[in-house]
Amino acid sequence: MVNQNNKNRIVFFISDRTGITAEALGGSLLSQFEGLNFTKIHLSFIDTLDKAHGAVKKVNSASLEAGEPALVFSTQINSEFRVMISKSNCVFFDFFETFISKMERSLDLKSSHTAGKSHSMNHNNNYSNRMSSINFALGSDDGLGSKTYENADLILIGVSRSGKTPSCLFMALQYGINAANYPLIEQDLENTKLPESLQQYKHKLFGLTINPIRLQKIRDERRSNSNYASLKQCQNEVKRAEDLYHSNNIPFIDTTQISIEEISAKIINKLSLR
Amino acid sequence: MVNQNNKNRIVFFISDRTGITAEALGGSLLSQFEGLNFTKIHLSFIDTLDKAHGAVKKVNSASLEAGEPALVFSTQINSEFRVMISKSNCVFFDFFETFISKMERSLDLKSSHTAGKSHSMNHNNNYSNRMSSINFALGSDDGLGSKTYENADLILIGVSRSGKTPSCLFMALQYGINAANYPLIEQDLENTKLPESLQQYKHKLFGLTINPIRLQKIRDERRSNSNYASLKQCQNEVKRAEDLYHSNNIPFIDTTQISIEEISAKIINKLSLR
Numbered sequence: 001m002v003n004q005n006n007k008n009r010i011v012f013f014i015s016d017r018t019g020i021t022a023e024a025l026g027g028s029l030l031s032q033f034e035g036l037n038f039t040k041i042h043l044s045f046i047d048t049l050d051k052a053h054g055a056v057k058k059v060n061s062a063s064l065e066a067g068e069p070a071l072v073f074s075t076q077i078n079s080e081f082r083v084m085i086s087k088s089n090c091v092f093f094d095f096f097e098t099f100i101s102k103m104e105r106s107l108d109l110k111s112s113h114t115a116g117k118s119h120s121m122n123h124n125n126n127y128s129n130r131m132s133s134i135n136f137a138l139g140s141d142d143g144l145g146s147k148t149y150e151n152a153d154l155i156l157i158g159v160s161r162s163g164k165t166p167s168c169l170f171m172a173l174q175y176g177i178n179a180a181n182y183p184l185i186e187q188d189l190e191n192t193k194l195p196e197s198l199q200q201y202k203h204k205l206f207g208l209t210i211n212p213i214r215l216q217k218i219r220d221e222r223r224s225n226s227n228y229a230s231l232k233q234c235q236n237e238v239k240r241a242e243d244l245y246h247s248n249n250i251p252f253i254d255t256t257q258i259s260i261e262e263i264s265a266k267i268i269n270k271l272s273l274r
Numbered sequence: 275m276v277n278q279n280n281k282n283r284i285v286f287f288i289s290d291r292t293g294i295t296a297e298a299l300g301g302s303l304l305s306q307f308e309g310l311n312f313t314k315i316h317l318s319f320i321d322t323l324d325k326a327h328g329a330v331k332k333v334n335s336a337s338l339e340a341g342e343p344a345l346v347f348s349t350q351i352n353s354e355f356r357v358m359i360s361k362s363n364c365v366f367f368d369f370f371e372t373f374i375s376k377m378e379r380s381l382d383l384k385s386s387h388t389a390g391k392s393h394s395m396n397h398n399n400n401y402s403n404r405m406s407s408i409n410f411a412l413g414s415d416d417g418l419g420s421k422t423y424e425n426a427d428l429i430l431i432g433v434s435r436s437g438k439t440p441s442c443l444f445m446a447l448q449y450g451i452n453a454a455n456y457p458l459i460e461q462d463l464e465n466t467k468l469p470e471s472l473q474q475y476k477h478k479l480f481g482l483t484i485n486p487i488r489l490q491k492i493r494d495e496r497r498s499n500s501n502y503a504s505l506k507q508c509q510n511e512v513k514r515a516e517d518l519y520h521s522n523n524i525p526f527i528d529t530t531q532i533s534i535e536e537i538s539a540k541i542i543n544k545l546s547l548r
Contacts, residue, residue, distance in 0.1 A: 009381065018539035020448070024298040024392070028349060029373055031391035033383055042548050044539050071380065075302060091380040099303055099367050106345065106365045107283065111306035118302035119535035127533060134440050166408050169443060174294070259401060261393035265292035265318050274316050 008037045010062045010070040014055055014085060016077050016115035019044035025095055026073030047115060052081035056088045063089040077115040129176030137168040140180035149201045152180035154271055157198070158208035159184050159237040160228075161218045163255040163263060167208070170260040177273060189240035192247035206267050207245040207252030212238045214256050282311045284336045284344040288329055288359060290351050290389030293318035299369055300347030321389060326355035330362045337363040351389040403450030411442040414454035423475045426454035428545055431472070432482035433458050433511040434502075435492045437529040437537060441482070444534040451547055463514035466521035480541050481519040481526030486512045488530050 011030065013022040019042055030038055041062070043055050063069045072090040076082040086092040100111050121127050140148045149155055156164045160183055168179035188195045198205060212234040219229035227233055245252040251270055255263055268274055285304065287296040293316055304312055315336070317329050337343045346364040350356040360366040374385050395401050414422045423429055428445075430438045434457055442453035462469045472479060486508040493503035501507055519526040525544055529537055542548055 018535050020535055020539070021298045021302045024295045025349075025369060028295045028392035029370070029377060032351075032374065032385035032387065033377070033381055034386055036381060036383065044543055069380075071377070075299075077306075091376070093373050093376070095299060095369075096303070098372060100306065102365070102367070103303060103307070103345070106343075107307055107310060109307055109310065112308055113306065118298070118305045119533055121531060121533040121536075131440060131534075134443065138439070165412070166405060166447075169408065170447060173440075173444060173447060257395060259393055259395040260405075261292050261294055262395075265294070269318055 007035075008039060008066075009068070010041065010066050011038045012041050012043060012055075012059055012062075012070055012072045012090070014043045014046055014072055014074045014076055016047045016075070016081070017045060018119045019075070020119055022073045022075040022095060026093070029073075029093075046076065046081060046085075047078070049081070052078075052084050055081075055085055059085065059088040059090050077113055079113065126176045130173060133172035133176045133178050134169065136178045136180070137165075137172045140168065148180045149182075149197070149204070151178060152201070152204055153178045153273055154180070154206055154267065155198065155201055155204045156181045156206055156208060156267075157184055157241075157250070158210075159189075159215070159234075159241050161215060161222070162208040162210045162241075163260065164208060166260045167255075167263045167267075171264045171268070174261075174264065175268065175274070177268070184237070184241050184244070186237075189237060189244065192240075192244045194244070194248050202248065202250070205248075205250045206271065207241065207250045208263075209238060209242055209245070209252055209254050211254070211256040281309075282313060282340075283342070284315065284340050285312045286315045286317060286329075286333055286336075286344055286346045286364070288317045288320055288346055288348045288350055290321045290349070290355070291319065292393045293349070294393055296347045296349040296369060300367070303347075303367075320350065320355060320359075321352070323355070326352075326358050329355075329359055333359065333362040333364050351387055353387065400450045404447060407446035407450045407452050408443065410452045410454070411439075411446045414442065422454045423456075423471070423478070425452060426475070426478055427452045427547060428454070428480055428541065429472065429475055429478045430455045430480055430482060430541075431458055431515075431524070432484075433463075433489070433508075433515050435489060435496070436482040436484045436515075437534065438482060440534045441529075441537045441541075445538045445542070448535075448538065449542065449548070451542070458511070458515050458518070460511075463511060463518065466514075466518045468518070468522050476522065476524070479522075479524045480545065481515065481524045482537070483512060483516055483519070483526055483528050485528070485530040 013019050013026055015022050046052055046055050059070055059072060070090045073093045074085060075095045076085060077096055104111055156168060156179060158164050164181040168181050171177040171179045182198060215234040216229060216231045223229050253263060253266055287293050287300055289296045320326055320329050333344055333346060343364045347367045349369045350359060351370055378385055430442060430453060432438050438455040442455050445451040445453045456472060486505060489508040490503060490505045497503050527537060527540055
């Protein structure tokens with residue numbers, strides 16, 4: 001079904017504000033179409049008549065040059081600018097208006113039609129949590145120890161470079177979850193006993209594991225040809241970490257093939273953290 | 275227009291995968307309705323018949339208990355499960371199917387209807403960039419200096435606690451941008467000359483500023499009653515930092531009222547980093 005003349009398409013993400021929502025849904029929809037290349041153009045903060053005119057011009061000239069209409073994914077809230085842009089030479093996907101009338105009917109309430117609420121500070125009651133969770137994750141990464149674990153919503157454990165820090169940061173940024181981390185070092189892996197400082201927080205623990213070959217590659221990028229990065233060392237550490245998880249009934253997840261978004265969502269799901 | 279019986283509504287975000295996209299658009303739409311409280315329930319990884327049945331049950335019983343149908347925001351891609359859930363006792367907002375047919379027509383291509391592409395590792399060509407940018411931001415935060423600036427896409431400068439680190443981390447996580455940071459300390463602020471290590475990277479610099487009263491509050495949470503957290507010190511540092519930006523024609527932004535999403539999007543916009 002592929003139209004051979006149609007291998008590359010121009011896509012615009014247009015928003016009154018950051019454009020993060022337009023990009024999330026638009027990107028999700030585009031990922032359903034394999035074999036096409038998309039040239040993505042981001043127009044954020046389209047919040048004046050001048051900028052709206054500029055956006056229309058850009059869409060028209062991109063469509064003209066490509067010989068076919070660009071796709072426009074829009075979360076534009078301002079009606080005047082939205083209508084202007086929708087009338088440009090494009091296929092217009094309206095992520096806002098498409099749903100807002102149905103919501104108004106269902107909620108029996110008019111929407112405020114005010115731009116920029118979802119990713120702003122004031123209308124995101126989770127915002128200060130998220131900021132303090134980032135500081136928490138950064139502090140935990142410096143190894144502040146048991147006081148940190150006390151205040152943690154969860155504690156990620158795993159060998160060096162198994163994905164703990166980026167996962168903690170993502171959970172902080174996206175969900176405002178206080179995720180601490182504890183790196184399993186060699187002396188922790190001598191037997192399958194839980195390290196002492198973790199014992200009273202067992203219910204908060206979640207383990208990460210990773211394919212040793214992948215781990216070897218990651219470590220080698222950091223410390224090339226070291227014992228730390230040898231395959232044997234990686235295999236050994238991973239096996240012992242998994243033994244430790246099994247022996248102590250600690251839930252764990254293999255991070256080799258999955259993104260930090262998926263790791264985080266799965267952990268939150270399993271620990272029922274939301 | 276507020277329906278007085280209608281102050282609290284149950285909302286579900288349902289997805290085959292992480293649910294991040296459903297939450298982004300759903301949250302954005304909900305933020306348009308002031309004066310209502312929403313009880314939000316997240317059902318992610320609904321990827322088996324059992325889990326789909328479970329989701330239907332949860333929606334039905336929540337709607338029954340509330341006495342009115344829950345709102346369901348769905349990015350469910352599997353058709354069978356999507357149809358099941360849409361037929362439960364709810365108002366169903368279909369973020370996937372609503373747009374996918376129009377996209378298929380416009381792209382002259384069938385969608386793959388495969389779940390979980392947008393936030394996965396393999397279909398996110400930006401993923402390894404994002405991971406390496408997180409390490410970059412963390413490394414830069416430890417003050418690795420000039421080698422870091424060489425490889426940076428941009429360098430955020432500002433006084434302590436003006437928002438540099440969280441903004442750098444967000445730009446890394448969301449966009450895969452290598453954002454370094456340089457904290458302006460007192461000796462940098464003695465005059466309006468650019469610190470020596472930054473001079474050759476002037477084109478990469480972006481300044482942050484903040485209301486001194488807000489800064490004082492943030493610093494006081496960290497080091498209560500210190501000179502560092504005194505209003506006078508905060509006023510002095512902020513004024514000198516702004517003088518430095520003005521003298522050297524460095525673009526800058528006031529972070530007092532805006533979120534790290536907005537800070538990041540505005541900076542990327544201004545420096546044309548995408």
